[in-house]
Amino acid sequence: MDTDALVDAVRDGELRLHELEAHADADTAAAARRRIVADAADTSLETVGEYAFPADDAEPNIENMVGAAQVPMGVVGPLAVDGDAIDGEPYLPLATTEGALVASVNRGCASMTAAGGATARVLKNAMTRAPVFRVAGVAEASETAAWVRDNVESLASAAEATTSHGELRDVTPYVVGDNVFLRFAYDTKDAMGMNMATIATEAACEVVEAETPAELVALSGNLCSDKKPAAVNSVEGRGRTVAADVVLPGSVVEEYFGTTPAAIAEANTRKNLVGSAKAGSLGFNAHAANTVAAAFLATGQDIAQVVEGANAITTADVRDGDLYASLTLASLEVGTVGGGTKLPTQAEALDVVGVRGGGDPAGSNADALAEAIATAALGGELSLLGALASNHLASAHEELGR
Structure with a gap:
């Protein structure tokens, strides 16, 4: 027709x-x-x-398609970073409608390059899914939890039979009265891995039901926790837990931000630490979600998972007159295969970073992307803290006409 x-x-x-x-x-x-x-x-x-x-x-990514939403894309970098997985000094595409964001992140990245570069490491890789089971009471809950702790290998055999890539790393039981939650944690290699973890966990749940009194109520019991602010992700991590840090000489801080290491460190303590604590925030950072969201849009990630990507802590200290700064993202969920990464625009953006498709060894491309995003987000933190410490935030937006 x-x-x-x-x-x-x-x-x-x-x-x-x-x-x-x-x-x-x-x-x-x-x-x-x-x-x-x-x-x-x-x-x-x-x-x-x-x-x-x-x-x-x-077709795998959308239903009832009418066209496409076109978001302006810029780049930051090149990113000078010593990482375990990242190769060279790539540019990182960022897609956003927020004026001044790319310029700000790029200024922070330039300051790190002037200081000899940043360091970044993926500290943990564990995509989670946490089903909830019904039991008669705490006695059966205890019995189920004990069985799970003693039979992780059996659950791994069932789960890993559903995938050629994923590996079950751990299963942690949590009991609340007649509820048993099992938080499955997987190494999903270069995939973000949410679908992989869901399918694998379903197979493992069949074993739990066969071997214990527990009855499955929901394959996701929200203790995962996906696309919601959650302390469990801040503490235990989800996806990639990744950190980046840098030491900026006082002269670089003055040149790029027009302020001092002490002023930036104080702004970070009073704003990101004390202010966030008073607010009851799960993220103790200036605006890490800005860079995470823009990178997610550009590279085909699950955009809603920026909620977990905001689970980040920024630190800043003065060391012998220089500025030490770090950013640790507890739950950065990224992949370089599957999902939106297959779309042509997003695939090209991944090519810019040099991480399109599966890595060798498996998982290295997603690790590299996580290191790049963490480094750029640290640059964004430095730039915003510098603007606040020098009282230039409003004037910078006015100058750029935002």
């Missing part, structure tokens, strides 16, 4: 919007859907329809 026929079929009630791909190619279906929506809203979706990839490429 052509576009006109699809539009008529929907308007006559013969087809629903989500059924169009069964009667035409994906681009024709999107064009028909776009016309129906535009006419209903009495508007134009001309720009929405100007996407630069076959709609077929997006």
Whole structure:
């Protein structure tokens, strides 16, 4: 069917919007859907329809496609960083609509380059899924938890049979009355791994039900915890736990930020530590989520997981007249295969970093991406703290017309 026929079929009630791909190619279906929506809203979706990839490429990522949302993309870098996985000094694409963000992050990255570069390391890799089970009471809960602790290898065999890449690292039981939560933690290699962890955990749950009194209620019991602020992710981590740090000489701080190491350290303590504690925040940082979100948009990550990406602590101290600064992100969930990373624009962005697809060894590309994001986010922290310490925040936005 052509576009006109699809539009008529929907308007006559013969087809629903989500059924169009069964009667035409994906681009024709999107064009028909776009016309129906535009006419209903009495508007134009001309720009929405100007996407630069076959709609077929997006079928695993979207339903009822009408086009694409185009977000401006810039780059920061090159990132001078000593990492375990990162190779060379790559640029990092950032997609955002927030004026001054890329300029600010880039200023921070430039200051780190002038100081000889930053250091970054992935400290932990564990994607989690935590099902909740029903038991009769605490006696059965204790029995179930004990069995799980003694039989992690059996659960690993069942879970890993569902995937050629994922590895079960640990299962931690949590008991609340007649509820038993099991927090499964996986090494998902270069995949972000949420779907992998879910499918693997489902298989392991069948073993738990067969061997214990527990009955599965929900495959996700929110102790994972996915796409929600959660202290468990701040403490235990989820996805990649990654840290970056740098020592900036006092002269570099003065040149790039117009202030002193002591002033930045004080601003960090009073704002990021004391202020965040008073607010009851889970993130003790200036705006790490800004860089994380922009990097996620650019490189095809699950954008909603910026919630966990904001689980970060920034520290700053004066060392012999120089500034030591660090940023530790407890739960940065990134991948270089699967999901949105396959989309053409996002795949090109991953090529810029040099981490598209699976790494050798497996997991190294996702580690490198995590190190790059952490380094850039540290640059963003330094730049904002510098602007605050020098009272330049408002004037910088005014100067850039934001």
